Amino acid sequence: MFIFVSFLKIEMVQKIFSFMTSRKALPVYAMLIIGGIFCLSASCKGSNNNNNDTLTKQQQLLVGIGYIIEQQHYAPKPIDDAFSQKIFDSFLSQLDGEKDIFLQSDIKELSQYRNSIDDEIHGQTAMKFYPAAVDIFKKRIAVLKPLYTKILSQPFNFSKPDMYQPIGDSLDYPADAAADTVAWQQRLKYRTLVAYNDLIAQKAKAKAGDSLSKKSNAALEKEARNSVESYYNRYFESKFNATTFSRTAQFSMFVNTITHEMDPHSDYFAPVDQRAFNEDMSNSFYGIGAQLQEKDGQIKIESVIVGGAAWKSKKIAAGDIILKVGDGKSPQIDLSGYAITDAIKLIRGAKDSKVVLTMKKASDGSIEDVSMIREKVNLDQAAAKSVIINDGKNKIGYLNLPEFYANFQDPKGARCAADVAKELQKLKAENINGLIIDLRFNPGGSLSDVNKMIGYFVNAGPAVQVRNRNNQQQELMDNDDADYKGVLYTGPLVVMVNEFSASASEIFAAAMQDYNRAIIVGSTSTYGKGTVQTQLPLGKPNENGEPEYGGLKLTVEKFYRINGGSTQMKGVSSDIVMPDLLESFNNREKDNPSALPWDKIAAAKYTAWNPTYNKETIIKDAVTRINENPVFKSIAKTNAWMSKNENKPIDLSIDKYRANQDSIQKMFNKDDNGAVLKTPLSVNVLKVDYDKYYKNPDKTKQGWYQDFLKSVSKDVYIEESTKIVSDMIDSGKQQTAAAK
Template sequence: MRLKFIVPALLVSSAVAALAFGTYKKHAAPPGKDEAIVALIGQVLKQGHYDPKDIDDKFSQTVFNKYIDQLDGEKKFFLQPDISYLRKYEHLIDNEINGEGRLGFIRETDSIFDLRFRQARSIYPVVLEKPFDFTKKDSIQLDRDKTGFPASAAEARTRWEKMMKYRTLDKLVELQEMKAKAKTGDTLKTETPQQLEADARQKVKRIYDLYFDRMHSHLTEDDRFSMFVNVITTSMDPHTDYMAPAEKRYFDEQMSGTFFGVGAVLRQDEDKVKVESIVTGGPAWKEGELKAGDVILKVGQAEKEPEDLTGYTTQDAVKLIRGEKGTVVKLTVKQVDGSVKTIAITRGEVKQDDTFARSYTIGGKHKIGFIVLPEFYFSSTGRTGPGSSAYDVAKEIKKLKAEKVEGIVLDLRFNGGGSLGDAIDIAGLFIPQGPIVQVRSRNGNVDVLKDRDPAVAYDGPLAIMVNEYSASASEILAAAMQDYKRAVIIGSPSTYGKGTVQRMFDLNDFLSSADREKLGDLGAIKLTIQKFYRVNGGSTQRKGVTPDIILKDPYYDIAEKTDSAALPWDEISKAAYVPWKDTFNTEVLRKGSAYRVAHNPAFQLIGQNLAALKKIDDNKVMSLNMQQFKAEQKADDSELKQLDKVKDVVTPLSIANLPVDLSYIRSDSVKVGRNRDLLKLYEKDPYLMETLHVMDDMIDKPTLQNAGKLSKN
């Protein structure tokens, strides 16, 4: 996911000064461009990073292991003797970063990798020339953490043989299923088992031919150097990134606000293409099944056979996914819960306008207002005013009050952040005035950022929905409302846990004009320079925000805390703030919710699905025996089918547009269709349904004794 934070310039002035007056000697250029970049990155990290780690032997060891893992995480190329030989650099990389070496580690590593790459490329075509025997009892371990590097060339060949057998078996089973469904006259229908097996081997060969071609074309020495520098920066913390010149240009294009195709932002994850985020209002978002974190396995056009994306770069995948407006693209994806499915999406154009705040009313025991805020956007003038998320949320609140709603739910799920100023101003809509967040710089100075407007736009019951993808500004707003006891926070066991802020620095600005002309464009670094803290003193970093009422969901292992390089949680002094005058009893609300969730068939299914998915995900040993493989696949498919049954047991919510919005919605067919899809999405949402029940309890104010007896349906 792209975690965003737009920070006022005044907050970064101290970090800029620290970098601008660093000790980098502009008159003495390092011996080469690569050395210049690494040495400069090292100095920027030491002088400008919020909490720099010591660039010592321990840091060197981290970079060593991380680079080897990113280059060959699946242990397909290097041999154990190669790694043993390269260990001589394990405690020397810090010297290279400190400008005391000639980058021997990456150059020797790349040289060995190129050799092993060529050897591996010669193995798989020979292996795939002969039929496999799928009657033997054999298996393959797919958990890379449970296998070491091959001890010899012979062992490496054995592993490639097993991998080719596994890939062929998987493809053969797929072809057998296609044959069973084929119509009379279809060529596939008449093929013998031997022909199907030969077809499967040929398809696997084409996949790996493409994979090695892509690797050769897109993992050049320059690509690997960028990877190496990024390993250095992300070993400092996950959000400090190096961007080579071309990558910086691509990043700027991606941030331009307009996307074409299915409305999904993609990123490279080793040899996989992952969904970084879903553009709100876009085709994929409307369709509803594609999620951030999904791995795209194949891309299909109309009725043509889909192309396997093994070895594809993000840019190449985008070329396949994009197409003419109105045409259908079929994405086969492995979702974050481990399930594999094919999703058909009609291509369309997505613009940034679709990220604006929107609101609805939901009927039931009480009339509730529902505001969805996809991100914290800011106006083109750079100030919170017309076109900003704070302005728009205030406008939606005014409209909901005119509808005489008895409570408001603010949905921050999948909101990865954005404008800090808007987060502060939105918090100010719900409290008279006071501190919202504290910002600590590297030098220890703390700025308390406040809402200074005494006016309150809404003073009624308030609930905020979050999940593990709620990050940055979302966490600041949720944390402030929780600390003030102004709102009840409902959602995943914790939010993402990104409590840091980054700023982009052009590396060329640190060079003299002569060195700049000699070395060329060095790229840029996105550097972590500050940290955020709640008004109660605790950081949102790593821990995120723990909701008052926790509702488990299928998202796991994606948060900040899963990265060992993430900065630690800590706390500073509390800010002076006054809690909300008309608060609620969290214990009562929690007890009532626990009762309903325990008796809700939708959440019972979700709980069962979580356990089943975890079991499937943990099983990394795959059988290479046809009969056993099919049995395992059938069992997994049976459990995964339960995922689709959750919405079937949810009683539809009575959700409606505000009358004042109808004329705008009906102004064209695109808006009508988009609105219809949105209503359909929300009306069967079990998390929204439970949040509304909590809101009912906030309005009714039950006692602890009868908390479980209200809002059962």
């Protein structure tokens, strides 16, 4: 959901530098260096030290970030007592969202800081709240293992009536240790019931000779308790160990509580997280060239990419386990219990940097250190790609764009606009009659790239409008692509979206809708992110090329459609709505209490497209088809049921639970099965892409491409989009014939 504008100008950095070094009232202060922002004369990069020196350095960083937010955020909220109270509640929720760790006495003890966090951010008092909260939190975690281990040592009685209330804002922290024990008993009973029910279902399907078929229900119940205990052991060991829950990680959580209270899309990144974010944006990274998976608390090699560093080493194969990771200088880090995302951050690194992996071979169990130099890995899965759908009378192009990626660090790096232009040229060479652009689940990305993309479909004109905190407005044009000038495609166009299409996706969909250039199909609306962020490096680049103290992604502008309306909160409404099971998740921008509001500015001057088809008739026919489609009717019914039954208490008697789960499972199975076409669409790869799909030397990639092809051919939403494009083509032919 990220869109970037230009970096802060040097003049602004100089002003902040001047202000901070002259602000004598602060007991701690931040220093700023031209060419990047940083806040310490000594390191706060990753120390696990819980001493006053470390906290003082972190507060220096906090004060600098706080000041930048106040001075540069698009709509900063006052950092006062009311703000402090929200941070107090939010940070505790970050630590203990299910309210199963802290006690009410802990909250009472911490309440002395409830109105002083704003003073900590301003440097007027020493930073005490977050370390005090973390210290209590860690003490509570220390007593949890013996608690849940003891509870899970005894069988649960699932025959008597009992109710469990899922997490909700109305829940309170347990009053004391006894109340906490009761809460954990209910929670563990529910989780065990879920696992127990799954095992019973597996036993029912097991063959007569399988060991599972011979197990008693008592044995299955014990196995369920063991699996729940193993889950909690792995969870606490991986999430709250000395590395993943270091003082740096704790501080990052605290600072992000502050930035997210300003708005959901302002973030602080510690150095390793800053690198990971840049990798996601650039659609590439530097690593070992292997796909990883987490299984039973271990990081395994799922596959090795041909030509990558792991492949070149000839010492790593699928099934091998990565036990430890390091750089050959510092002690190796044990990856036992690590979440896959955290392990990946450690295994990836800077260009041409050294990584040493301690591997356990799947072949013979031997353990060996393997040293490699990290190499660039491109993420084919996130790149633009296209195929052709044949509906019997038309060749319809299908172009999938998972995100608006852009490598800001490398001028020659991947840019989605250039890739989309190439796909359009390839599709045109195949003489397509219509086009579908799929932006479902596309979280956004590069603003400049989406502006270029808009220019591929409409004549020169405004693409989007932006406004900064000083109410200065600017129209961003769509014709600034030096490599691909002019309209690249003029035929019928459908844009697919859903509630997870955000930011740059919404800019594109809104422009196509306002220009009357395309028909937008999908969920009732897109996500609703109408804000613009800029990246601020905190400090000079370190030896790995990462900002020394991480980075700040700050909301500095809002963008508006060319018709004047913001996409913020409201998103882009589809011209044709196709029900989907994500509607009831309530996970859009409007569902976040810190989201900025919707507003409107004056419309830009633009000339709408004059389509050759009858848009009203096409929409009417599609709506009739969708309303009569049993798959979409069933999904709409499921959504209504989910909304009605959200957060209802759960009956913990096995008979009632199983009956309820069986009915739910049947409902979802019906929807899932219906969404997969029984008769697949006729989908063909482009001639120039044939080898990539069928003769790829990297069999892992070849398999992925063929899976993509299969997923397109069986998607009921793509099928309906194909029918809409086909109607547009036919309507255009009819209108052209009538005009003659």
